[in-house]
Each structure stands twice: as structure tokens, then as C-alpha cells.
Amino acid sequence: MSRGEAGARPPPFLGHDGAITLLAALAVAALSLGMGPLAAALAVRRTARDxxxxxxxxxxxxxxxxxxxxxxxxxxxxxxxxxxxxxxxxxxxxxxxxxxxxxxxxxxxxxxxxxxxxxxxxxxxxxxxxxxxxxxxxxxxxxxxxxxxxxxxxxxxxxxxxxxxxxxxxxxxxxxxxxxxxxxxxxxxAPLRLAAEGFMVLWYLTGRWLARALRRRAWLARIG
Structure with missing residues (x-):
């Protein structure tokens, strides 16, 4: 690593795109009356169990x-x-x-x-x-x-x-x-951890869908 790279400031932990996708995930959770996070939490539990x-x-x-x-x-x-x-x-x-x-x-x-x-x-x-x-x-x-x-x-x-x-x-x-x-x-x-993971999964999936829908190549490069 070069001296310039070593001294470079890391990108923000959340960033502009992260904030946008977080708001989108919160909107999905609200509009689905909680069914979106619930479905994600059930998927988390199945994977964890098996x-x-x-x-x-x-x-x-x-x-x-x-x-x-x-x-x-x-x-x-x-x-x-x-x-x-x-x-x-x-x-x-x-x-x-x-x-x-x-x-x-x-x-x-x-x-x-x-x-x-x-x-x-x-x-x-x-x-x-x-x-x-x-x-x-x-x-x-x-x-x-x-x-x-x-x-x-x-x-x-x-x-x-x-x-x-x-x-x-x-x-x-x-x-x-x-x-x-x-x-x-x-x-x-750990019901609270399960609920939190369910929302994190919803956030990731919402961000990925939004990046593809908006054709945001920079977002897709980071999240797949």
C-alpha cells in the first residue's frame, strides 16, 4: 500500500446510497405492515435452524x-x-x-x-x-x-x-x-437478534432491488 493510500480517509460507513436504501427499507416495512421484515426473519430462522x-x-x-x-x-x-x-x-x-x-x-x-x-x-x-x-x-x-x-x-x-x-x-x-x-x-x-437480522436482510434486498431498478452501477458494484 502506498503512503497516499495509507493516509486516505475511508469511505463513510453508511454513505449516501446506504442512507437512501435504509429509508427505502423502512418504507417497505411500513407499507407492508411489518410483513416484509417478518418474512425476512422467517427466512433467517430457517437458514439458522438448518x-x-x-x-x-x-x-x-x-x-x-x-x-x-x-x-x-x-x-x-x-x-x-x-x-x-x-x-x-x-x-x-x-x-x-x-x-x-x-x-x-x-x-x-x-x-x-x-x-x-x-x-x-x-x-x-x-x-x-x-x-x-x-x-x-x-x-x-x-x-x-x-x-x-x-x-x-x-x-x-x-x-x-x-x-x-x-x-x-x-x-x-x-x-x-x-x-x-x-x-x-x-x-x-434470541428473538430480538432474529428481528434485527430480518430487518438487515430486508434492507440489503431492498437496496439491491433499488440499485438495479435505478441502474446505479456504483451501488451494484458494492452490493452485488
Whole structure:
């Protein structure tokens, strides 16, 4: 990375297009009398309930989505993802583990670096761990991973059960085809998180539809 790139200001977290699509999603939720978010939440729950604990094929790479840190340490959700990835890495010794996630607040360490340290502390060799440290949310995680061009081979995507549906939608929108793997052994009872994920899925789908309807190439390049 050049000095100019290193000092460049990152794009806004939400941005102009993000604000527009958020308002559109809120309008869809209101006009559908809540049925839009409800349908999305039910889809999230189905994916979460049915998600496997291992990929359906031998993976070349195991992608671990980061999670917001707690006082510079991995959260319980992040530890569950890392532990699942570690189990998969031991079961598939030829696979590389890629931890995705940057800093989500000024001065904080990158999620991926903290995840890498956790994996190292639990015995995974350094040569098997890669990191992506510039993304701030799921869509950037996947977009930056795609841009890195890791080559052919099956990829397993490890994240929390209630996060899987949205992560898979975004990955497929970007032309990726990862195999889902759930971090937790069973579907958690978390109705507020489920409702929040349902709205996030509705927001993503509304934004993608709006970008295509308006033929906004810049939006489509970011969201697929």
C-alpha cells in the first residue's frame, strides 16, 4: 500500500446510497405492515435452524467473519466462530483459515488480528492463517475477500447461525459460492437478534432491488 493510500480517509460507513436504501427499507416495512421484515426473519430462522456444523465438501479455505470486539478481546460470538473454524482446520489439514474483519472504532485493533492471535494461541500454525483487516462490516468483509483473488477451490463460510442468511445472500450477490457452517451447535433463542437480522436482510434486498431498478452501477458494484 502506498503512503497516499495509507493516509486516505475511508469511505463513510453508511454513505449516501446506504442512507437512501435504509429509508427505502423502512418504507417497505411500513407499507407492508411489518410483513416484509417478518418474512425476512422467517427466512433467517430457517437458514439458522438448518445450517450444518461442517461443510458439504472438502474446503480449500475456511472463511471466518469477524465480530465486534469487547475491550479489545474477542466476543463470545467471535470465539464461537473461531472455535468452529479451528475444529474444521483440524479436520481438514489442507485448508487455509482466513479471518475477515477490520477495526470498527478509531484506535481499536482489527478483528482479524485478534482472531489470528486466538487461533495461534490454540495451536493453529501461523502459516495456515490469513487475515483481512480493512473491512468494517459483513459486505466489506466479503467484497475485500473477493478482491484479494484467492483462486479456485471450495470455501466454507463460518459465522453465527442468525447471521448466516444475510452473509450468504451478500456472498452470492458478489458472485461467491461459499458453503455455510454454523458457529453454534444449535439455534439460539434470541428473538430480538432474529428481528434485527430480518430487518438487515430486508434492507440489503431492498437496496439491491433499488440499485438495479435505478441502474446505479456504483451501488451494484458494492452490493452485488
Amino acid at each position: 445450517a450444518p456444523l461442517a461443510p458439504a465438501a472438502e474446503p480449500a479455505r475456511i472463511l471466518v467473519l469477524g465480530h465486534r470486539l469487547e475491550a479489545g478481546r474477542p466476543s463470545a460470538a467471535f470465539v464461537a466462530r473461531l472455535a468452529r473454524a479451528l475444529d474444521l482446520a483440524r479436520a481438514h489439514p489442507g485448508a487455509q483459515v482466513l479471518v475477515l474483519g477490520g477495526a470498527t472504532s478509531p484506535g481499536a485493533p482489527a478483528e482479524a488480528e485478534i482472531g489470528r492471535a486466538w487461533l495461534l494461541a490454540h495451536g493453529l500454525p501461523a502459516g495456515r492463517i490469513g487475515v483481512e483487516t480493512t473491512s468494517r462490516h459483513t459486505l466489506e468483509n466479503l467484497r475485500h475477500h473477493r478482491a484479494a483473488g484467492h483462486g479456485p477451490g471450495v470455501e466454507a463460510l463460518v459465522t453465527s447461525r442468525l447471521h448466516l442468511h444475510r452473509a450468504l445472500l451478500m456472498a452470492r450477490g458478489l458472485g461467491l459460492a461459499p458453503l455455510p457452517v454454523a458457529a453454534e451447535p444449535a439455534l439460539p433463542r
